[in-house]
Amino acid sequence: MWLFRSASQGSESSRSSALQNAKTAVHGDLEKLRGYHDLAKDALERAYRRDMEGSRAEAMKLYRMGLSIIYEGLLITVQATGLGNAFNNVAAWRADMNKWQKNVLERIRELELASPTASGVRAPQNIVSQQSLPRSPRPQSRPAQPQSRGLGPGGAAAPAAGSTPASKEEERLRDVIEGEVLDRRPSVRWKDIAGLAGAKQALQEMVILPAQRADLFQGLRAPARGLLLYGPPGNGKTLLAKALASEARATFFNISASSLTSKWHGEAEKLVRMLFKLAAEMQPAIIFIDEIDSILSERSAGEHEASRRLKTQFLVEFDGVANGAERIVVIGATNRPQELDDAVRRRLVKRIYIPMPDPDTRRALLKHLLSGQPAKLSRADVERLVAATHNYSGSDLAALCREAAIIPIRELGPAVSSVPADKIRPMDAGDFETALQSIRPSVSPDQLARFAKWTAQYGTTS
Incomplete structure (x- = not known):
């Protein structure tokens, strides 16, 4: 029973x-x-x-x-x-x-x-x-004035841009975007990023070559306007976007959830409109949305009205870019591609997986991190270290090298305050063996399996 x-x-x-x-x-x-x-x-x-x-x-x-x-x-x-x-x-x-x-x-x-x-x-x-509303006649001599693309309070049409209130509002929103999210000259270049040759090639074809040879990239060859970089955290997604802006000599808008959220009703939509307006003024431009899943996640029944309106406005503005002649590219980066809304996923036509660094990339990263640092490591020591850091992300490797570098300082104890810098011993293989005991991989095999499954279903070849 x-x-x-x-x-x-x-x-x-x-x-x-x-x-x-x-x-x-x-x-x-x-x-x-x-x-x-x-x-x-x-x-x-x-x-x-x-x-x-x-x-x-x-x-x-x-x-x-x-x-x-x-x-x-x-x-x-x-x-x-x-x-x-x-x-x-x-x-x-x-x-x-x-x-x-x-x-x-x-x-x-x-x-x-x-x-x-x-x-x-x-x-x-x-x-x-x-x-059916009759068209009010407009004098032929008066040029059409640009208008805010949103609706004012209560759903009424926003005032014309030439009026004082609209100008003040537009100026304030412009200051918010320029002051918080605009980076005109990122200093990162392709050479500063180890590995990721496939992702670099895809970005080259999508942004840089069309800018150099607009006559070739037309019709069916017209480049996609939306790109998603996804994969485990700490592997260079943000660096790739910044390097792309440097190589393409484009204005770089670095967006996060905090950049576009506001406690005021309707403010988020206005910020989105101003973002795309500024991008059109400063084109070629790249709008990079870090942690895009936090802004454009899948719509649900319990979602707040403000969040839903922000997503709707973003999709409308993005469609305007995709169907227009502006040289604007929208790039999203996420560690959680499964949480993106399907309408967003469809618009981000290119979806490139940024994987964990392979042995060659880990070797190059270690060489870069240790350049200029006092270290006694043979080639065999480096190869053992490369083998021992399987499934370490780029940020994990940086944390490992920092931990190994601090061990010679830690050994000095109270004497550290008086020892000359040139008397501190260089790092050696033993320091890295000790560091490996405390700095472990931050990405689990289960997470990597989920990325592989999503890539097989939605990813595009790089």
Whole structure:
């Protein structure tokens, strides 16, 4: 009887766990559909504003971007199981997107058939609100003023950039970006990074060669605008991005989660817009997002509204870069690629694994770390050290060398305050043997197995 009860309880627990996993997956699909709905809405609202201003080329680009987002969103299937009344939202969002799709195609057709100088084109319809608004006449002599690409408080259109409040706000946001995340001249070069020849080659083809030979990299050869560098921590992902900015002579925007978050409602979206605006002004530019999973992780049912809006705004701005002529590349780095939202993963077309250093790379790193340091190590000692540091990351090797370097100082005890620097003995193989006892690899075999699995599923060849 006891055995039967235990088996029954185990079966119930298994069924409950499976049901909970199914509910979580369904809610995840619900949030993805909601995200695409909001993303399409934002793009179409921007397209309508550009259409009203008479900027047909930019309006067409945004209409097509919104259409592409709608196509993606309509491919998402959400099961009704476990959603209850929330499933009504699914039907409403899909109905919205189907209606927007029809009206966008209609408007694109109208704009394509009209000549560039035609003045009799029908006034645009606000596809999102479905209200036809007459176009207010604008004097031909007055140039179109750039406007903030967001919405003001309450959803109203933001004031024109020429007005004083908008100028002050734009200046403040510009100062935030320039003061916190802008690095114009990174000092790292390719030669400063040991190994990673495949990753360097991919970056060369994606950024540097297209800048040098724009005539060759067109059409199907046009370079990707999104790149993901992923792998165990401490192996040079950030250094690679900085070296790329140096080699390409590009402005380098070094972004982290703290750079784009704010306690003020709507501030994060404005910072994202200003980031991409500054990148366009200072192109060629590289936007590097360190720990990208902390900003653009997978959308979920319990996610905060501010986080969801930031992701939506970032995806809209990124689509603008991908569909435009700006020389802007977005590079993300993460130790947790599994946590990225699928919409983000799709936009980061190149996904390059930065692995643990191989023996040749470890040898080069040790040579670099020990250059200029007093050390008595034979070639055989170095080879034994290379073999002993299997599965050590680049940062682990640096920590190992620092620990070995401090041992001769530690041996002096109280006498360290009076001993001349040239009397301290150099490091030797024994110091590294001692250091190996306290500095261990920071990445487990299980973590490496997860990276290998993700690479087989989503990675691209470098």
